[in-house]
Amino acid sequence: MRDQILAETFVELADTLVDDFDVVDFLHQVSMRCVKVLGVAAIGILLTDQRGRLQVMAASSERSRLLELFQIQTNQGPCAEAFHTGRAIAVPDLAEAADRWPRFTSHALNEGFVATHALPMRLRATVIGTLNLFHTEKGLLPEETLRVAQALADVATIGLLQARAIRHHETLAEQLQTALNSRVIIEQAKGVVAERHGLGMDEAFDRLRGAARSGSRRLSELARAVVEGTGRV
Missing domain, CATH: 3.30.450.40 (GAF domain)
Structure with a gap:
């Protein structure tokens, strides 16, 4: 196995x-x-x-x-x-x-x-x-x-x-910096989801990631929508 x-x-x-x-x-x-x-x-x-x-x-x-x-x-x-x-x-x-x-x-x-x-x-x-x-x-x-x-x-x-x-056209540093910026947005979205549903941070991330996958959306894209109030999880 x-x-x-x-x-x-x-x-x-x-x-x-x-x-x-x-x-x-x-x-x-x-x-x-x-x-x-x-x-x-x-x-x-x-x-x-x-x-x-x-x-x-x-x-x-x-x-x-x-x-x-x-x-x-x-x-x-x-x-x-x-x-x-x-x-x-x-x-x-x-x-x-x-x-x-x-x-x-x-x-x-x-x-x-x-x-x-x-x-x-x-x-x-x-x-x-x-x-x-x-x-x-x-x-x-x-x-x-x-x-x-x-x-x-x-x-x-x-x-x-x-x-x-x-x-x-992207250098590795640029690619990783973009990923880092996405990580910041995701952390903010975790906080929003955790506060909204009374969840721990691990549970909030799982919920956010699950919603992104089920909706065929990029995780960072959904996270930004949650932070900006245009998306709900």
Whole structure:
């Protein structure tokens, strides 16, 4: 069953050669599929904007999204280190990394995460972000699982670059900046939906994404309509 799910995941992540390719929705799909395939507690994805700064682009839960934001704000943590070095960073026990990243480890432990792996999203020498795995149990992932995780990160990276190739007038930085702008609108729409229906942020996002898919609309397009009051979810 796991092999079947893994095969389906790679096929889905490779299918980015479409006119209505949505970077934000694609990366959310990556995060949710990774949780299912790798058996980790949560996933976060960071990509660089036009100025070379890391930004949160997707997360499997609100807890992991906020933790990723905290890493960026404090400029410390395994994800930033994996990006700058281009190497995978494994932390089997975050409590033992308190001297290395004191503010990050304290925040992560408070959120219930006790171990992490940060994997670079790269193609050859080009690193465009990181795929970050968070765990609620101490220890390292098996080597086989880590190889699968890095393969998923690599396929996602190729998918993004492949999507850029069919829009050759855009640079990767411009494409990711557009996606970042969409992410901001989506976060605003999540807040509107959460307030309107009394939902948590994860539930609000699921509702927003489900409405976009059922209505064959881009997620960012529907989110903007919700924020502007011309669409309801």
